[in-house]
Amino acid sequence: MVVRQAVFRLSQEPHLRKIATTNPVTRSMALRFFAGETLDDAVRAMQQINARGMSGTLDHLGENVRTPAEAQEATEALCTCLRRMKAAGLDCNLSLKLTQLGLDLDEERASRNLGRVLDVARELGTFVRIDMESSEYVDRTLQLFTEVKGEYPNVGVVIQSYLYRSKKDLQELVKVGARVRLVKGAYLEPERVAFPNKLDVDANYLRLTRTLLEEGVYSAIATHDPAMIDAARRYASELQVSRSDFEFQMLFGVRRDLQDHLLKQGYRVRIYTPYGTQWYPYFMRRLAERPANVMFLVGNVARETTAARRRAPS
Numbered sequence: 001m002v003v004r005q006a007v008f009r010l011s012q013e014p015h016l017r018k019i020a021t022t023n024p025v026t027r028s029m030a031l032r033f034f035a036g037e038t039l040d041d042a043v044r045a046m047q048q049i050n051a052r053g054m055s056g057t058l059d060h061l062g063e064n065v066r067t068p069a070e071a072q073e074a075t076e077a078l079c080t081c082l083r084r085m086k087a088a089g090l091d092c093n094l095s096l097k098l099t100q101l102g103l104d105l106d107e108e109r110a111s112r113n114l115g116r117v118l119d120v121a122r123e124l125g126t127f128v129r130i131d132m133e134s135s136e137y138v139d140r141t142l143q144l145f146t147e148v149k150g151e152y153p154n155v156g157v158v159i160q161s162y163l164y165r166s167k168k169d170l171q172e173l174v175k176v177g178a179r180v181r182l183v184k185g186a187y188l189e190p191e192r193v194a195f196p197n198k199l200d201v202d203a204n205y206l207r208l209t210r211t212l213l214e215e216g217v218y219s220a221i222a223t224h225d226p227a228m229i230d231a232a233r234r235y236a237s238e239l240q241v242s243r244s245d246f247e248f249q250m251l252f253g254v255r256r257d258l259q260d261h262l263l264k265q266g267y268r269v270r271i272y273t274p275y276g277t278q279w280y281p282y283f284m285r286r287l288a289e290r291p292a293n294v295m296f297l298v299g300n301v302a303r304e305t306t307a308a309r310r311r312a313p314s
Contacts (some may be wrong), residue, residue, distance in 0.1 A: 010298030042275035061276035160185035
């Protein structure tokens with residue numbers, strides 16, 4: 001927990017962000033977790049994923065935009081991504097964040113921009129997943145999802161097992177046949193809203209996994225944890241859920257061996273593949289999951305900072 005808190009503080013420090021995004025070592029590390037900075041990079045990565053027999057999800061990185069112009073730019077970039085995926089014949093869908101579309105500015109703007117993306121996706125026959133962000137956005141995210149779900153059957157949402165509220169939220173979502181991606185959660189949350197203990201997060205993940213499989217709505221079990229994967233497979237067998245009625249999702253650059261293993265066993269596997277210039281916050285959340293990587297990064301940033309100070313005129 002201490003390491004995660006330190007990483008999140010680093011991710012919010014503009015000076016360190018500038019150093020990290022220009023540091024060759026940091027960029028090299030980050031490229032393990034995202035496909036590159038351009039749409040061309042993302043298309044090439046997705047072609048390789050499809051060639052391995054797996055589906056994909058592209059995520060044009062960006063969140064918490066500050067101006068209407070930035071929200072509009074992100075919206076157009078997402079629409080372009082959808083069209084490019086279709087033109088390239090990729091087996092791939094799209095993930096997006098509502099703060100990328102202007103949710104911090106006003107809900108009406110975010111709703112309009114979301115509708116614009118969903119219109120293009122519907123026209124192209126493509127699925128769009130609304131990512132879940134930190135707990136302060138859950139109510140607004142679920143509200144907007146519910147508002148568009150009736151008009152756009154090609155939209156899904158995400159539930160995070162580390163939040164206390166997720167059991168109730170999932171019960172409401174399955175009533176309307178929502179397609180849900182289940183994750184543990186990657187944001188730093190206070191104990192008043194989230195389980196502080198990993199064992200409790202895992203236990204809730206298992207409960208929510210079983211609920212999804214029991215309800216029969218096509219679901220995405222997003223985890224790299226072998227215990228969670230084994231439980232999902234066991235539940236599916238007990239409930240006689242076909243392997244074609246759910247999928248496992250994993251992150252680009254994480255546990256490729258496990259991805260291949262599941263595919264060989266006949267399970268559907270989808271790789272969440274982020275790309276874009278706004279990779280730093282995403283990268284820091286991935287680092288928070290591996291303390292050894294954090295210490296390596298901090299050492300390199302510290303050396304870069306020291307070198308910059310020495311070069312600065314006195």
